[in-house]
Amino acid sequence: MSTTTVETSATVSGPNSAAASVRRRGEPSPAGRFASHGVLIAASLIAFFPVAWLIYLSLGPDEDDYLHPGGIWSKMSFANYSFVLQHTGFFDWLKSSLIVSLGTTVIGVMIAATTGYAVSRMRFPGYRKFMWVLLVTQMFPVAVLMVPMYQILSDLQLIDSYLGLVLVYCSTAVPYCAWLLKGYFDTIPFEIDEAGRVDGLTPFGTFARLILPLAKPGLAVAAFYSFLTAFGEVAFASTFMLSDTKYTFAVGLQTFVSEHDAQRNLMAATAVLIAIPVSAFFYLVQKNLVTGLTAGGTKG
Amino acid sequence: MTVAIDRATGKRHGDRAPRPGLGGRLKHSYQKHWYAYAMIAPVAIVLGVLVLYPLVYGLYLTLTDANSLNTARTIGVNHIDATYKFIGLDNYKDILFGPTSYDRFWSHFIWTIAWTAICVALHYTIGLGLALLLNQKLRGRTFYRLILILPWAVPTFVTVFGWRFMLADGGIINIALDALRLPQPDWLESTFWQRFAAIMVNTWCGVPFMMVSLLGGLQSIDASLYEAAEMDGATAWQRFRYVTLPGLRSVSSTVVLLGIIWTFNQFAVIFLLFGNTAPDAQILVTWAYYLGFGQQPRDFAQSAAYGILLLAILIVFTSFYRRWLNRNDQQLAI
Numbered sequence: 324m325s326t327t328t329v330e331t332s333a334t335v336s337g338p339n340s341a342a343a344s345v346r347r348r349g350e351p352s353p354a355g356r357f358a359s360h361g362v363l364i365a366a367s368l369i370a371f372f373p374v375a376w377l378i379y380l381s382l383g384p385d386e387d388d389y390l391h392p393g394g395i396w397s398k399m400s401f402a403n404y405s406f407v408l409q410h411t412g413f414f415d416w417l418k419s420s421l422i423v424s425l426g427t428t429v430i431g432v433m434i435a436a437t438t439g440y441a442v443s444r445m446r447f448p449g450y451r452k453f454m455w456v457l458l459v460t461q462m463f464p465v466a467v468l469m470v471p472m473y474q475i476l477s478d479l480q481l482i483d484s485y486l487g488l489v490l491v492y493c494s495t496a497v498p499y500c501a502w503l504l505k506g507y508f509d510t511i512p513f514e515i516d517e518a519g520r521v522d523g524l525t526p527f528g529t530f531a532r533l534i535l536p537l538a539k540p541g542l543a544v545a546a547f548y549s550f551l552t553a554f555g556e557v558a559f560a561s562t563f564m565l566s567d568t569k570y571t572f573a574v575g576l577q578t579f580v581s582e583h584d585a586q587r588n589l590m591a592a593t594a595v596l597i598a599i600p601v602s603a604f605f606y607l608v609q610k611n612l613v614t615g616l617t618a619g620g621t622k623g
Numbered sequence: 624m625t626v627a628i629d630r631a632t633g634k635r636h637g638d639r640a641p642r643p644g645l646g647g648r649l650k651h652s653y654q655k656h657w658y659a660y661a662m663i664a665p666v667a668i669v670l671g672v673l674v675l676y677p678l679v680y681g682l683y684l685t686l687t688d689a690n691s692l693n694t695a696r697t698i699g700v701n702h703i704d705a706t707y708k709f710i711g712l713d714n715y716k717d718i719l720f721g722p723t724s725y726d727r728f729w730s731h732f733i734w735t736i737a738w739t740a741i742c743v744a745l746h747y748t749i750g751l752g753l754a755l756l757l758n759q760k761l762r763g764r765t766f767y768r769l770i771l772i773l774p775w776a777v778p779t780f781v782t783v784f785g786w787r788f789m790l791a792d793g794g795i796i797n798i799a800l801d802a803l804r805l806p807q808p809d810w811l812e813s814t815f816w817q818r819f820a821a822i823m824v825n826t827w828c829g830v831p832f833m834m835v836s837l838l839g840g841l842q843s844i845d846a847s848l849y850e851a852a853e854m855d856g857a858t859a860w861q862r863f864r865y866v867t868l869p870g871l872r873s874v875s876s877t878v879v880l881l882g883i884i885w886t887f888n889q890f891a892v893i894f895l896l897f898g899n900t901a902p903d904a905q906i907l908v909t910w911a912y913y914l915g916f917g918q919q920p921r922d923f924a925q926s927a928a929y930g931i932l933l934l935a936i937l938i939v940f941t942s943f944y945r946r947w948l949n950r951n952d953q954q955l956a957i
Contacts, residue, residue: 355759356759356761359756359759359761360761362752363753363756363757363764366753366771369827370770370771370772370773370774370827370831371770373782373785373786373827374777374782376785376788376789376795377781377782377784377785377788389788389794389795390791390793392795434665434669435666437662438663438665438666440662441659441662441663442663445658445659445662446659447655447656453663457666458941459938459941461884462884462888462934462938462941463674463888463934464887464888464908464911464930464937465888465908465911466907466908466911466912466926466927466929466930466933467681467927467930467931467933467934468674468677468678468681468930469926469930470681470684470915470927470930471677471680471681471684471927472677473915473916473923474680474684474923475676475677475680477695478695490673491673493669493673494669494670494673494674494677497666497669497670498666498670501666526658526662527658527662530662551778555778555779555780555891557779557780557891557894557895558890558891558894558912562916573778573780573891577895591785594781594784594785597778597781598778598781601776601778602773602776602777605775606769606776609772
């Protein structure tokens with residue numbers, strides 16, 4: 324669909340068409356513009372609808388309302404929301420989600436920062452092997468570490484504890500942060516390091532006093548990314564957290580649908596309550612997030 | 624991009640003088656590089672403890688017949704010691720060639736490959752199409768962009784449940800299909816439609832990342848290249864084929880690799896859409912999880928063996944991918 328639109332927009336904007344002198348490059352013709360808007364509106368609706376539908380369903384008070392969506396209009400209420408906030412473990416889940424995600428973020432960024440700098444600036448024997456290890460760790464399937472981690476954490480009595488989950492998440496967050504930070508450090512001019520060196524700073528001093536303050540946006544991106552990943556992780560959280568006061572949101576949300584009973588209305592309300600702050604957070608940082616992710620990608 | 628550092632990729636060959644023997648070399652390298660080693664030490668230690676040790680332990684478990692009945696466990700105050708025994712490569716043999724191995728491994732393997740290929744192809748083409756549209760000077764394109772990244776902004780575990788409501792038997796999608804007089808498939812019950820639904824949901828979730836990365840790539844292509852192409856009389860298709868696509872190559876090779884790894888490992892979508900039902904729609908990752916944690920007794924050894932096999936598949940694939948890129952004179956960015 325995309326190519327057609329581009330073709331329409333460009334056939335008219337060829338160099339010998341009269342309109343081309345008026346229109347500037349990159350501005351599509353009226354027909355092309357119309358088609359582009361059409362496709363984009365359709366795509367936006369598809370992107371938006373499932374989320375909007377969830378919000379709409381969350382307003383219907385009965386658990387089977389999703390089967391008769393028309394009926395929700397007449398009896399719309401916030402009853403689900405007040406029930407979720409007052410009578411479920413919502414705040415427990417919020418607490419555990421925040422503890423685990425923030426813990427992962429802090430540890431991940433702190434540990435990864437010096438490494439990101441080292442692999443960005445220094446070449447040492449074993450460099451390529453080390454980078455290869457960082458890359459491979461990021462593609463570990465859930466299944467590889469889950470079984471041994473479960474055994475090890477059981478031995479250490481760390482199943483069903485926040486620390487255990489944080490440690491598990493760090494196994495992916497740390498290498499990922501190191502990659503991301505390397506991408507960011509690469510964009511900081513090397514001359515700054517040299518200036519520091521000339522003024523008598525050790526590599527550690529250069530890093531701590533000159534580069535780290537400049538790298539705050541990069542650190543923020545790495546932090547956001549670790550936070551969002553840890554917040555949304557499902558597999559480990561579902562397996563390792565056993566008591567319902569320690570569930571993260573990803574696990575807590577599943578408890579509404581059991582074999583016997585499906586409280587879909589409450590589930591929808593909880594989902595909306597989770598989604599609003601997280602998406603707001605995402606939108607606040609998305610510009611940086613995107614530049615950060617592609618900076619690592621395009622400039623390596 | 625103004626950085627004048629010598630990247631690892633730039634000086635791979637012949638930048639070292641011939642060196643003395645091992646001892647002297649180690650000493651020299653220690654004196655010269657101890658800063659670097661001190662700086663990577665934290666990550667190296669963390670990876671050693673949190674990744675390498677479990678990996679080795681997991682590898683050992685795959686050579687045993689460990690399951691939840693014979694591993695060490697504590698029930699109440701009683702501690703029961705592990706009684707599983709070493710059985711060599713039997714687990715791998717059983718998974719790959721044992722009786723019913725087609726149903727247990729190969730059918731999931733084929734489905735996983737198909738799932739990865741279809742999803743990544745859809746992510747990439749739709750993402751590229753939308754990125755091209757958004758790269759024009761259009762009124763409201765910031766607004767479109769913000770709406771279009773919504774599936775990425777909302778956590779997957781939330782949106783998948785939204786989809787589950789929509790795809791349920793009497794859900795909105797079937798109501799709409801009914802109104803259009805179209806057949807209403809039972810999305811969450813029959814194998815084909817389960818797979819179809821899984822691909823649909825995952826495509827919906829994964830397009831925004833591709834779109835945004837490719838849009839960044841498009842914006843970094845020098846506009847004068849298009850001008851030159853236009854002066855030479857290139858048609859829109861030729862400009863797309865010979866300016867846009869080559870300009871996107873480095874971004875593309877990175878996001879496609881990331882997309883393949885992420886989709887291959889995609890756990891949340893399938894697990895939350897079907898739970899432990901739908902054995903035929905499980906990809907290898909969720910199937911390995913089912914073996915290890917979704918059934919009783921839990922088969923730890925086989926689950927871990929699946930994990931190792933999956934990792935092997937990914938490593939082999941990535942190595943070939945890198946080699947293939949290098950042959951085409953491209954460096955993989957990540």
